[in-house]
Amino acid sequence: MAVEKRVLPSGRVRWLARxxxxxxxxxxxxxxxxxxxxxxxxxxxxxxGTGTWIDPxxxxxxxxxxxxxxxxxxxxxxxxxxxxxYRAWVIHANALMDWPVNRIGHSDIQRWVASLSSAHGPxxxxxxxxxxxxxxxxxxxxxxxxxxPAKGCRLPxxxxxxxxxxxxxxxxxxxxxxxPQGHDHVLVMALAGLRWSEVAGLRHQDIxxxxxxxxxxxxxxxxxxxIVVGPPKSKAxxxxxxxxxxxxxxxxxxxxxxxNPTRDTLVFPNTRGTxxxxxxxxxxxxWNAVVADLDLAPLTPHSLRHTYAxxxxxxxxxxxxxxxxxxxxxxxxxxxxxSHLFPSEGDKIAAALDALLTTxxxxxxxxxxx
Numbered sequence: 001m002a003v004e005k006r007v008l009p010s011g012r013v014r015w016l017a018r019x020x021x022x023x024x025x026x027x028x029x030x031x032x033x034x035x036x037x038x039x040x041x042x043x044x045x046x047x048x049g050t051g052t053w054i055d056p057x058x059x060x061x062x063x064x065x066x067x068x069x070x071x072x073x074x075x076x077x078x079x080x081x082x083x084x085x086y087r088a089w090v091i092h093a094n095a096l097m098d099w100p101v102n103r104i105g106h107s108d109i110q111r112w113v114a115s116l117s118s119a120h121g122p123x124x125x126x127x128x129x130x131x132x133x134x135x136x137x138x139x140x141x142x143x144x145x146x147x148x149p150a151k152g153c154r155l156p157x158x159x160x161x162x163x164x165x166x167x168x169x170x171x172x173x174x175x176x177x178x179x180p181q182g183h184d185h186v187l188v189m190a191l192a193g194l195r196w197s198e199v200a201g202l203r204h205q206d207i208x209x210x211x212x213x214x215x216x217x218x219x220x221x222x223x224x225x226x227i228v229v230g231p232p233k234s235k236a237x238x239x240x241x242x243x244x245x246x247x248x249x250x251x252x253x254x255x256x257x258x259x260n261p262t263r264d265t266l267v268f269p270n271t272r273g274t275x276x277x278x279x280x281x282x283x284x285x286x287w288n289a290v291v292a293d294l295d296l297a298p299l300t301p302h303s304l305r306h307t308y309a310x311x312x313x314x315x316x317x318x319x320x321x322x323x324x325x326x327x328x329x330x331x332x333x334x335x336x337x338x339s340h341l342f343p344s345e346g347d348k349i350a351a352a353l354d355a356l357l358t359t360x361x362x363x364x365x366x367x368x369x370x
Contacts, residue, residue, distance in 0.1 A: 001045060003037045006030070017041045022048055058144045059102025063093070063135065066101055070138040079230070080223035085127070090135075092116055092128035101139050106358065108150045113153055122156040129155060164303040165310035166190065166296065182285035185249050185268060186304060188214075191247040193308035193326045196278045196301050197221040198232060203265035207255060213247040214241045216327065220275040227275045237327035250309055 001019040008014060014030045015037040019029050031037040047054075067090060075083050090097075096104060096112055109132070116125045133150040140148055166174065175186040188194055188202075197219035206215045216239050219232045232238055243251075251267070258265060270276040271284070278301055282288065282336075291299045309322055317325070 001041050003034055004040060005034070016315070017044075019044055019048075019349065024058050047141070047331045049188050054143050054146060056102065060100045061144060062098050063095040063101055063104065063132075063139075066139045066142075066144060067097070067135050069142070070135045074134075074138055079221065079233070080226075080228045081221050084223050086131050089124075089128045092124065093119070093132050098134070101144050104136075106152070109150045111151050113155060117156050122159055125157070126155050129153065146160075164299060165307040166303070168311060169312075170294070171307060174290065174296065177290045177294060178285045178287070181288070182281070182290075183287075184254050185281065187247045187302075188268075189301060189304035190307045190311070192241050192243050193305050193312070194241075195219070195233065195237075195305060200227075200266075200276045200278075201229060201232075202267040203263065204255060204258070204261045204265040204267060207251050207267060209248055209252045209255070211358060212243050212245065214243055214251075216241065222277055227277070232327065235244050236323075236326065239324060239327050241325055290313075331364075 001017075001133070004016045004018060006014045006332045007017050014032065016028055016030050017037040017040045018026065018028045019041060029037075029040060031040065031353075071083075071086070075086060078086075093112070094100065095115070096108070099108075109129075112132075113125060114130055116128060120128075129150065133148060136145070136148040136150050139145050169185065169188045175183045175190075178186060185199060188199055189196070192214055194202075194214070194216065198216050198219035201215070203218075206217055207213075208215065215273040216232055216237060218229060220227050221228050222228075254267065266275065268276060271279060282301070287301075288297075291297050305326070311325060312322060312325065322328075
């Protein structure tokens with residue numbers, strides 16, 4: 001590493017910082033002053049010593065180019081629905097996609113978030129930001145930039161809304177009104193908490209009617225118009241659920257009607273015997289009309305999963321049990337999604353403390369001589 005003086009034909013003096021990068025390739029950069037050149041060399045020496053030096057030219061690739069690499073490398077093993085969602089969300093970052101990644105600063109990301117927030121809701125903004133941040137994290141890992149400029153941006157707050165759920169009487173009425181096309185579907189979602197993809201993927205081998213258990217081992221998810229069959233949403237979603245006898249009896253009856261079932265026979269197939277789609281099922285069982293007639297609108301099939309959480313909580317299930325039964329990765333997720341089901345916990349603690357304060361202390365008897 002060295003600093004060399006250069007006199008241009010115009011007579012102007014420039015100072016050239018020279019060094020070798022980690023691969024042994026000679027590098028040089030000119031400065032107006034010797035001090036600036038020396039400072040740069042000191043900075044480069046430190047980066048090479050710590051292994052953090054990056055060729056500036058690597059950062060000249062666009063965010064769009066890095067996204068392409070990220071999609072082909074980092075999204076290979078994610079669920080098709082996740083990949084589809086990422087593609088939909090990254091479209092909102094078009095304003096940044098043709099920027100060189102080393103020119104994108106924290107303030108640029110913050111301005112983009114603010115602009116996006118003026119046209120879209122908080123969840124869309126947060127989802128788009130998350131994808132951009134993941135791509136920039138990838139750019140750091142692949143040596144295009146030093147740090148992720150998206151870190152620490154202020155995002156619009158989430159809009160929390162109470163999850164729609166039914167009472168047991170409403171569940172029974174809805175199941176009955178939907179008839180044979182929808183009765184058992186309603187029960188397995190409302191009394192076992194299954195997602196639609198998990199219902200569609202249930203096979204004969206997944207139902208243990210003797211022990212009254214459902215083993216959730218696969219899901220049939222619709223992605224870009226196709227049904228993709230594979231493991232459930234997450235590792236935690238692979239679970240065994242104890243079911244009430246009402247549901248167990250319904251499933252036992254349903255399975256008994258299947259001619260010569262094999263282990264892989266679907267329990268809830270469509271009319272052609274293959275994996276069902278939620279839109280097609282809703283149409284077959286006249287979901288919208290029935291829900292309107294029962295004055296339950298707005299209600300979606302996913303609301304029945306929320307119903308399971310509400311009914312289980314009313315039956316005394318704590319957050320840990322709900323987490324396991326619903327297939328959440330950790331109790332914190334369950335609390336974030338279903339915190340409204342635990343409003344009385346603080347009251348119980350307060351009442352217990354009051355009881356301690358008001359309980360009279362035992363008195364020690366005074367012994368007297370006879």
